[in-house]
Amino acid sequence: xxxxxxxxxxxxxxxxxxxxxxxxxxxxxxxxxxxxxxxxxxxxxxxxxxxxxxxxxxxxxxxxxxxxxxxxxxxxxxxxxxxxxxxxxxxxxxxxxxxxxxxxxxxxxxxxxxxxxxxxxxxxxxxxxxxxxxxxxxxxxxxxxxxxxxxxxxxxxxxxxxxxxxxxxxxxxxxxxxxxxxxxxxxxxxxxxxxxxxxxxxxxxxxxxxxxxxxxxxxxxxxxxxxxxxxxxxxxxxxxxxxxxxxxxxxxxxxxxxxxxxxxxxxxxxxxx
Ligand SMILES: Cc1cc2nc3c(=O)[nH]c(=O)nc-3n(C[C@H](O)[C@H](O)[C@H](O)COP(=O)(O)OP(=O)(O)OC[C@H]3O[C@@H](n4cnc5c(N)ncnc54)[C@H](O)[C@@H]3O)c2cc1C
Numbered sequence: 001x002x003x004x005x006x007x008x009x010x011x012x013x014x015x016x017x018x019x020x021x022x023x024x025x026x027x028x029x030x031x032x033x034x035x036x037x038x039x040x041x042x043x044x045x046x047x048x049x050x051x052x053x054x055x056x057x058x059x060x061x062x063x064x065x066x067x068x069x070x071x072x073x074x075x076x077x078x079x080x081x082x083x084x085x086x087x088x089x090x091x092x093x094x095x096x097x098x099x100x101x102x103x104x105x106x107x108x109x110x111x112x113x114x115x116x117x118x119x120x121x122x123x124x125x126x127x128x129x130x131x132x133x134x135x136x137x138x139x140x141x142x143x144x145x146x147x148x149x150x151x152x153x154x155x156x157x158x159x160x161x162x163x164x165x166x167x168x169x170x171x172x173x174x175x176x177x178x179x180x181x182x183x184x185x186x187x188x189x190x191x192x193x194x195x196x197x198x199x200x201x202x203x204x205x206x207x208x209x210x211x212x213x214x215x216x217x218x219x220x221x222x223x224x225x226x227x228x229x230x231x232x233x234x235x236x237x238x239x240x241x242x243x244x245x246x247x248x249x250x251x252x253x254x255x256x257x258x259x260x261x262x263x264x265x266x267x268x269x270x271x272x273x
Contacts, residue, residue, distance in 0.1 A: 001041035008158065011048045012131050015154045017041050022156055024066055025099035027092070028108040045156060046101075063160040065127075069097035079272070081162075083170030083189045083265075084118035090174050091115075093181055103157040106139070109147050109212075116143065116213040117189035117205035118172055119160065127159040128152075136161065143212045168193040168201065169269040173261045177248065184208040185249040188261045192269040198227050199270075204262060209243040209254050216240070219262070229266045233259040 003014040015022065020041045023029055045051055051066035054075035061081075063072065069088040077085070091097055091105070091114050105115045106126065116139070124139045128151060139160070142150050151157065170191040176182030186208050193201035202223035207213035219237035226232060235255070243254035 002044065003041065004044045004047050006047050006049055008048055008050065008129065011043065011045055011051075011156060012129055012154075014043050015156055016131060017043070020154075022107075024101040024104040025068060025096075027096050027100040028104055028110075043156075051158060057161070060161060060163040060165075063102055063162070065103040065156060065158040065160075066101055067103070068099060068101050070094070072102060073097065078166060080122065080165035080168045080170050080191055083121065083172040083191065084115065086172040087114040087118050087174070087187075087189070090172075090180070102160060106142070106160070107149060107151060107157055109143055109145070109149050111146055111211055111213070112184045112187075112208040113213070114172075114174065114184060114187060114207070117187055117207040118170065119162075120205040120213060120215050121170060121189045121191040121203040122162045122165060123203075125161045125163075126157055127161060128155045129158040130155045134158070140215070146211045165191070169272040171265040171268045173265045175257055175261060183248065186243075186254045186257055186261065187213075188258065188265050190262065190265045190269060192223075192266055194270060198225055199223050199266075200225075202266070204266075206238075206241060206258060206262075209238075209241040209258065211242070214240060223266070227270075229263045229270070231263075233262050 005011040005014055020043050022043050024046055046066045051064045053064050055062045069091050072088045073085055102115050105113045119139050125136045126142045128135050168191050172189045174187045175185045189205045191203040202220045204216045204219050205213055216237055243251040245251050
């Protein structure tokens with residue numbers, strides 16, 4: 001069975017179908033299927049009216065639940081979104097960016113999902129819709145673990161909401177074994193506000209170094225009041241991270257690269273006019 005609704009009302013009704021699997025770009029779903037055909041009903045949300053695109057709201061920004069990476073890259077957004085756009089440009093290849101969606105990246109809940117650190121620095125919330133209505137939840141609460149989210153059966157991630165962010169510069173750094181088509185060994189997103197040459201607000205998130213990407217609140221607080229960051233990131237600041245050894249890199253390598261990655265990302269923001 002394959003549903004391709006064009007209205008949200010129809011989509012939430014279709015989402016009640018037993019064992020239904022919601023699908024957007026399919027760039028995570030189909031590779032995981034291997035050469036097996038799907039054995040569950042598929043609900044394709046890419047044609048649902050109003051689900052794709054980035055729009056201004058009264059209190060921030062709305063990234064629709066079927067917005068692909070390329071739409072995000074082209075959207076007219078303030079500099080605080082530069083980190084998220086930089087992440088988007090490094091997801092797979094242009095073909096993947098044209099099909100894959102931000103929502104799919106979140107719902108797939110990979111520790112190496114590139115959208116998560118920048119969206120954490122933007123204090124993003126997810127909007128989950130079902131026949132019972134809509135609920136909003138901070139992204140940090142939505143992601144529960146490796147491939148685990150708070151999404152209930154029958155719910156669709158209909159949008160990602162970002163509260164108003166007028167000030168600040170942001171950056172994203174991804175370390176992989178090559179430049180393109182690469183899964184992150186480690187990644188860093190920062191959002192920095194500066195007043196009179198000193199950092200007055202800092203948000204720092206790290207991905208691929210714990211089951212779910214994390215903000216680093218102790219570092220964020222120590223950054224405030226600083227004008228330079230060289231040598232500022234200490235092992236204590238990274239103590240909540242639990243990187244693993246895998247084919248892409250060892251845990252100790254991941255921890256070692258983080259401090260320079262974070263410092264470079266922040267320095268890039270400080271150099272912005
Ligand atoms: C060659 C290649 C390179 C890649 N490179 C990267 C990379 O560099 N960085 C990276 O982070 N990822 C990468 N990916 C993974 C993938 O492209 C991204 O995670 C993408 O954003 C997934 O979006 P999608 O729309 O294709 O998700 P889908 O495959 O359609 O869905 C993924 C999961 O989310 C669920 N889902 C999708 N949309 C919704 C919704 N609106 N509501 C509820 N559930 C939903 C699906 O049921 C499924 O479980 C790559 C994949 C490939 C094939």
